[in-house]
Amino acid sequence: MLALIVGALLLVDHFSKAGATDLLDWRPTRSPALEAQNEVDDVRQMLEAQNEMRRRRGAPEMTEDDLDAAVREDERLRLRGRGPFDSA
Numbered sequence: 001m002l003a004l005i006v007g008a009l010l011l012v013d014h015f016s017k018a019g020a021t022d023l024l025d026w027r028p029t030r031s032p033a034l035e036a037q038n039e040v041d042d043v044r045q046m047l048e049a050q051n052e053m054r055r056r057r058g059a060p061e062m063t064e065d066d067l068d069a070a071v072r073e074d075e076r077l078r079l080r081g082r083g084p085f086d087s088a
Contacts, residue, residue, distance in 0.1 A: 043067075 030038075051061040 047062065047064065047067060054061055
């Protein structure tokens with residue numbers, strides 16, 4: 001019975017001119033442009049919150065360039081197979 005259902009679905013998919021998203025009537029809830037803007041806003045808000053905590057401690061504020069450099073360094077270490085929690 002299960003094979004019959006799967007076979008029927010595969011036949012419908014094969015002979016249908018509509019794509020899978022049309023058959024399922026699936027649409028993303030947000031556009032990719034809106035998702036990208038949300039990511040930019042999230043990073044900005046997190047940086048502002050971190051800088052607020054740094055000001056309270058008396059530490060220098062972190063700029064976006066500093067954050068980019070830290071992310072690149074973390075990525076370089078991750079690609080080498082060494083993370084911040086690995087023992088040396």
